[in-house]
Amino acid sequence: MKTVDSLNRQAFNGEQHQEHIMDRRTLARMMFIYNIVQFDLFIGSPCVDLPRSLDQNDDWVWSVYPRLFASFIYFWSRHKEILGPCTGNKCSEALVVDGHQKCRRRVCKAKEIEIKTDLFEKMIVGCCRTPLRYSKYCELHLHKHPETDNNKQKNSRELVISSHIRSWKTRRSQKEKHFGATGCCTSKARGDSYVRKCARSFGVIAAVTNCCIVTTFGEFFRTETLKEILQLLTNSIKVSGVVPKTAVYDDGCHLIEYLHKHIGKDLAETYAAKALSQIKFSVDRTYFRNHVGSWCRANMNPDKNPLLENINTQAAEQLFSWLKELDRNQH
Template sequence: MIRQQQHFLVPFRSTCSMCNRNLNVSDAIQKQLRLYCGDGSVVTATTISLHCYHDLTSSTRTINQDPVDIFSNFTRINKCNVYTHDSLHYGDYVYLGGDIAVERVIINKYTAQIIQNDFSMMGFAASLNQEAINLGHPQMAAVDRRLLGNIIHAYLIIQFDLSMGNISVSTPCKLSDFNEWAWNQFPRLLSSFIYLWMNHRTLIGSCGIHCSKCLVIDGHQKSRRRICAFKDVKVQTEEMNDLVIGCCKTPVRYSRYCETHNDLSSAITRNRRRSSTKRKKQIKRFFHLVSQNSSRRADRLNATSCRTLKARSDSYVNRCTRSFGIIALVSNCRIITSFSELYRSETLREIINLFAVSIRVAGKLASTCVYDDGCHLVRYIKNHIGREINKTPAMILLDSTPISIDRSHFRNHVGTFCRTTMNPDKNPLLKDVNTEAAEQTFSWLKHYAPIISNMNHLRAPLFMLILFHLKNLSRVKRSPSFVIDIIASVPKVEDYSYPYENLRHTAVDLILSS
């Protein structure tokens, strides 16, 4: 049966937010667009917006006030879309700009299914198209997976931002500019995520008798997206002056390097060709000495009789053009509290950085922690703090926190230090506590590896942020629109393992380009 219903997207309010003028039909503008419906049909809809040039006689009128357009889910001011919690959740349809709107039931269906089923946006759009065919619903055109994905992705990020207590969120008016905007907001969004879930026992409520008793850190290497082959990128944090993390950006087409490093890599290649045999020998000798010193330092500071180090060889890391997955802090109640992508390998320095950032944001740490290579982590902290690692309040707290090896990996640790100090069964804080929470969570996450591995640097971290947030909300039985006003309490922390425009390169660049 063909649906004859007309679809109208009406403004969420009729009063101008600038001059408080009541708007009427004379201020209305209509526009035809395509509407993706929950049954797979694609029909014509009409969006009605209210345009206000402001009341010149009003006492609130100022010279610099821009015209206001009020749509069904946002207010457009000065080429920006401004969303509030009420506007975003208004009506049965979602319209974020452009020529496409979606029925709200589609987004509700997606958020309910994505944490239970590892289906891609391609599969989700295909299922809507197939449903329309099966039920004989009209389609002006097939549901486009990219357009649908852009709308759902933007909606969930805006909803997350508002749910942290923000009164409003202002985004570019064009959806094509949204990914870049959202990526630049990622550190701020991640801060809110960490603060909420590291403190979820007090902010939301306990999820059991052992809620948040312990934090388990582990790496997940299934989700490996394409990254720039330029590895010598540094960030500076409060704890470490030089943390080499590699470039997170996606390579440009037909290249192994991103836009930032593509020209630099070409220049390095030309300089290599011009370099003399003597110069090559000097560089080789330099790296040999550095390698020897690093090995001696590692042997002195990390020496245990366990061979459980996880860092990959430099030769493998430098050849690899895919990320090394993620590291995450997971509470024993299986709440994902913090995470970071890996662009080189699972090194102790990056694990320490994740701990430090999480402590600074949340202002706390669990009473005990678990890591499957805890022996090397503990020895590294003890021997480096105050020297290569600055003695910050976050590091003092981490250094004083008992760390054990999880029960499933402890049998592989045969060294005296491990057997004496790392046994989880000898840690009274871990009695009846789940130490395999991270691996259990990653067994769920591995099904999303094909989806994450095909995303670029603008999309992947934000997809994981939203996915983890939805998963956590499901565990504590809260809806995606659940609002908790924490934004005023979240500190601003910028030194994440995500390289931005102010990155510095290592001495390797200077040697090769000279």
């Protein structure tokens, strides 16, 4: 970097001008590669592989992502042990889970991608790839979804009506059973009609310690579903081996209800899933007033959770606010 700085200073002092304007996408790729290499060295890799050319950048990123992401989860989940506590005796006392929808991006409109995980035999996710230019689909799904063929698809009005009917039937059939959490109108899932029409991602989800350290994160391509949140949290436990003492999520009542009702059935009873089911969840103090279910009011109150005494349950919101301000300043 010192060599680069000296060359830049020499060019500036000599009034030398750049003859060709660099493509901003090329510059962005170079910066991404630099930061990825920097992180790879940071986690202790003795050597780092690089793509032979920028054209191979995407394939290279896909190949190194699983390893680097696992290292990220392990390091920051255990930062208290590795680096020492950052906030005295309150470091990593709680995990705050929250979503952030201000960083949405264009994604392929293929919304019915079915995957199998260690937790679920079947999970529907959206395609994460960027669409081709002048298209709504990526290179992998363009031939499967001809954009001129609209005869096989319902029109938007039919989709909206059917979605409303399903929602009405679901609400009508709901009863106060065991958890009683379904009385809270705090579900994050969107209807199929909205999901199919939407050509952008649904933001990111992050698990943040009360000391504002991101331990894991993910991106939503359909909607914020309970399955994807459970998969995110169990992956973190499996990779890091760290089980948080307590956790906070603004829709924690539905998350806990789903976990306890489905574990051992269509949700595999893995070590991570069983560990997650034993964690005491609460609702963020900011959103608890929106929760009206009887079980939720009795069991999800953060002020009645002794593990959250003097704990910052708004760490994720504060982090996202800082990121938003940082992004604004960058532009």
